Amino acid sequence: MADDALAACRRPVTTRTMNTSGRGLMKAWIKQSLAITALAAGLGFAVGATAQTPVTFQLNWTAGGPNAGFAAAVGEGYYKAAGLDVTIVQGNGSGNTAQLVASGRSELAYADAVAVAQLIAKGAPMKMVSTIYQSNPNAVNALKKTGIKSIADLKGKKIGVPAGGSQGPMLPLLLEANGLKESDMTLLNMPVAAMVPSLLQGQVDAILGSTDSYQIQLEQQGAELTNFPFADHGVPTVATSIFASNEYAKKNPDVIKKFIAASLKGWSFALDNPAKAIEHTKALFPDMNVKLATAELAAITPLFCSGGAKFIGKAEDAHWARTQKLLSEVKLLPAGQDPKSYYTNEFLPADGEMRACK
Secondary structure (H helix, E strand, O other): OHHHHHHHHHOOOOHHHHHHHHHHHHHHHHHHHHHHHHHHHHHHHHHHOOOOEEEEEEOOOOOOHHHHHHHHHHHOOHHHHOOEEEEEEOOOOHHHHHHHHHOOOOOEEEEOHHHHHHHHHOOOOEEEEEEOOOOOOEEEEEEHHHOOOOHHHHOOOEEEEEOOOOHHHHHHHHHHHOOOOHHHOEEEEEOHHHHHHHHHOOOOOEEEEEOOOHHHHHHHOOOOEEEEEHHHOOOOOOOOEEEEEHHHHHHOHHHHHHHHHHHHHHHHHHHHOHHHHHHHHHHHOOOOOHHHHHHHHHHHHHHHHOOOOOEOEEOOHHHHHHHHHHHHHOOOOOOOOOHHHOEOOOOOOOHHHOOEOO
């Protein structure tokens, strides 16, 4: 029918035709022409429209300041401009998120590098493709009134450990660096939600917490703390990274490249416009605590360019080598493992297109 209509459009309308058919034919022709114009416009729109590639991105934690760069990439339209329709899914611990990808239940995710590297060393088919935190935010958090003034003072104490978090796997490295053993203390695995109240109520003497979450929650409840960041006490390791299953990376290299470029653009925006980035995060996750998220984003800002990083989103080879050495010394990773088996830079933008660390 459309072909017949287009053919009719091509036939010249002569004076003879007009005289033979009269005004009725003229009206019909105009009506038909308008219909064809609308049809052509519709067809043109359908052909010209760019389909958005769906991407599901699994976080390591619940929504807040540590995810603000990804939310900014959504809110500012960076993913959309790259042709991606990104859905961000909240998580409940780096260890759990790493397992999701290792087991094939997720394809593209965000978690602590140590938890991911441990599974890769055991044969999990995945790799880290961009490192956001160049140093780990994990920390020992203790109330000042407990009298804990050093890592050594944890001896004989009860310590809360978050189930599924990266703190547990990294604990041996912290203890080794400070001359302690796990048997020197009582470790209590507990749900994430129980960590802060357990410390405040005196059920534990300290927690394996973090500078970007637990510490902020405690301080906002008036707690006076003594904090011991892992990175300052013998654990200067590569930290939270974007990673993907090998199969997904093989089938979707361009998607990963676009996702990373847009994500790094989102993080650059978040560093320059923290309040707006938090607004974007709130828009995606309405239940988010704005005050807490704002403090979290401020707390993580120094982590982007630590560890000798030259560019935001890229951990240097030397930092990876140092991480491998440290973790293998306490058997968290196998000795002699090639650090490049954990990560690849092939999906990163060119250095000239990345934000340099000052």
